[in-house]
Amino acid sequence: MIPIIDHYYEPLFNPKHLRYSLRKERNLPGINFNDDEQLEILNKFDFNDELLQFPLIKKSNEREYQYNCDAFSSGDGEYLYNMIRHFKPKE
Numbered sequence: 187m188i189p190i191i192d193h194y195y196e197p198l199f200n201p202k203h204l205r206y207s208l209r210k211e212r213n214l215p216g217i218n219f220n221d222d223e224q225l226e227i228l229n230k231f232d233f234n235d236e237l238l239q240f241p242l243i244k245k246s247n248e249r250e251y252q253y254n255c256d257a258f259s260s261g262d263g264e265y266l267y268n269m270i271r272h273f274k275p276k277e
Contacts, residue, residue: 231268 192200206212244252251267253260 227272230272233268233271236271237264237267 198204241250241252243254244250251258251263253263255263258266
């Protein structure tokens with residue numbers, strides 16, 4: 187049994203709800219994924235040494251990032267950290 191509720195708030199996992207195959211090419215006007223620029227930015231992300239300094243679990247009550255958190259776990263947290271470090275947004 188799959189531990190996901192078959193509900194519109196959950197990710198699509200039940201193919202019976204599909205009207206068309208997801209493998210079929212689709213015209214999505216207004217969406218430009220800009221693959222080349224995304225890959226170029228990913229290649230510029232070079233903060234792995236800094237990411238290795240973050241703990242897997244929280245070591246204290248301080249406001250410190252750790253990988254095993256609900257908000258930004260591994261993957262999401264790493265990507266967001268790289269974006270912030272790369273683009274250096276102003277406060």
